[in-house]
Amino acid sequence: MTTGLNDISRDEFKLFQDYIYKNVGISLADHKITLVQGRLSKRLRALGLNSYKEYYDYMIADRTGEEEYHLISAISTNVTQFFRESSQWDFLKEQLPNILAQKADKKLRIWSAACSSGEEPYSIAIFLHANIRDFSQWDINILASDISKRVLTKAQSGVYEEKDVQGVPRNLLTSYFTARQSEAGERAYQIIDPIKKMITFRMFNLVYDSFNLFYSHFDIIFCRNVMIYFDAQTQQRLISSYHKTLIDKGLLFVGHSESLTRNKDEFKLLKPSIYQKI
Numbered sequence: 232m233t234t235g236l237n238d239i240s241r242d243e244f245k246l247f248q249d250y251i252y253k254n255v256g257i258s259l260a261d262h263k264i265t266l267v268q269g270r271l272s273k274r275l276r277a278l279g280l281n282s283y284k285e286y287y288d289y290m291i292a293d294r295t296g297e298e299e300y301h302l303i304s305a306i307s308t309n310v311t312q313f314f315r316e317s318s319q320w321d322f323l324k325e326q327l328p329n330i331l332a333q334k335a336d337k338k339l340r341i342w343s344a345a346c347s348s349g350e351e352p353y354s355i356a357i358f359l360h361a362n363i364r365d366f367s368q369w370d371i372n373i374l375a376s377d378i379s380k381r382v383l384t385k386a387q388s389g390v391y392e393e394k395d396v397q398g399v400p401r402n403l404l405t406s407y408f409t410a411r412q413s414e415a416g417e418r419a420y421q422i423i424d425p426i427k428k429m430i431t432f433r434m435f436n437l438v439y440d441s442f443n444l445f446y447s448h449f450d451i452i453f454c455r456n457v458m459i460y461f462d463a464q465t466q467q468r469l470i471s472s473y474h475k476t477l478i479d480k481g482l483l484f485v486g487h488s489e490s491l492t493r494n495k496d497e498f499k500l501l502k503p504s505i506y507q508k509i
C-alpha cells in the first residue's frame with residue numbers, strides 16, 4: 232500500500248535523466264524535474280511504490296523490458312495531428328507529379344520516423360490515395376515507427392475520437408474513415424482498410440537502432456517534431472543516417488522549429504523545414 236509519495240529528489244531525477252539519455256537519446260533539462268515527477272507519479276501509485284528510487288530499481292530489474300516501455304511512454308511527448316504543417320502538404324501537392332515522374336518502377340517508399348499515434352502516416356497514406364490518379368498501379372509502402380509501444384498500439388487500431396479528426400477536411404473524413412461508436416459510447420472514426428494496408432507499423436529507436444536495413448530505401452522521410460528533444464550531436468548523427476537511408480534526391484521533412492544546420496553538405500534546403508538529399 233502506498234502511504235504517501237515524497238517529491239522526487241535531485242538524485243532520483245538524475246537516475247532517470249541519465250537512463251533516458253542513454254537509452255532514448257532525449258536530453259531532459261534540469262527544469263523538467265516537476266514534469267517527470269508528474270508523469271511518473273501515476274505509475275508509482277499504480278504499482279504501490281513509495282519512492283522514485285524504488286521505481287527506478289523496479290524498472291531496471293524488469294527483464295521483460297515492459298516497464299521500460301511504460302517509462303518511455305510516460306516521458307515522451309506524443310502531441311500530433313492529422314495534416315500537421317500545412318505548408319508541407321501544399322509543397323507535396325505541387326511536387327507530386329515530379330516525384331511520381333521519377334519513379335519508373337511505380338514504387339514509393341516513405342518513412343514516418345516518429346509517428347506517434349498514427350495521424351502522420353495516415354495523413355500521408357490518405358494524401359497519396361487522394362492525389363495519385365492511377366493509384367491502383369502503384370506499389371506504395373509507408374513505414375511508421377515510434378519508440379513508444381503505447382502510441383503504436385493506438386496507431387495500429389486506426390480509431391480516433393472526434394477531437395482528433397478536427398483538422399481532417401470533411402470530404403476526406405467521409406471518404407477515408409467510417410464513423411462508429413467507441414467502447415465508451417462516444418462517436419469514433421475508424422480509418423478504412425485500404426489506407427491501413429498501406430502502412431507497416433513497428434517499434435524503432437531513432438537513436439540506438441540500426442539503419443542498415445534501410446540504406447537507399449526511402450523516397451521521402453518525415454522526421455517531424457522529435458529531433459528537438461535530442462542534443463546537437465545526436466541530431467547530426469540521425470540526419471547522417473537519414474542521408475544514407477534516402478534514395479538520391481530523396482526528401483526529408485522536419486518539424487517547423489527544427490533545422491539541419493550541421494549537415495549542410497548532405498542536404499539542401501528547398502523550403503523551410505523541407506530538405507533534399509544532395
Ligand SMILES: C[S@@+](CC[C@H](N)C(=O)[O-])C[C@H]1O[C@@H](n2cnc3c(N)ncnc32)[C@H](O)[C@@H]1O
Nearest residue numbers: 255307310311345347378379436437455456457
Ligand atoms: C511530438 S511527437 C511527433 C509526432 C509526429 N511526427 C508529428 O510531428 O506530429 C514525438 C514522437 O517521437 C517519439 N520519440 C521520442 N524519442 C524517440 C526515439 N529515440 N526514437 C523513436 N521515436 C522517438 C515519441 O514517442 C513521440 O511519439
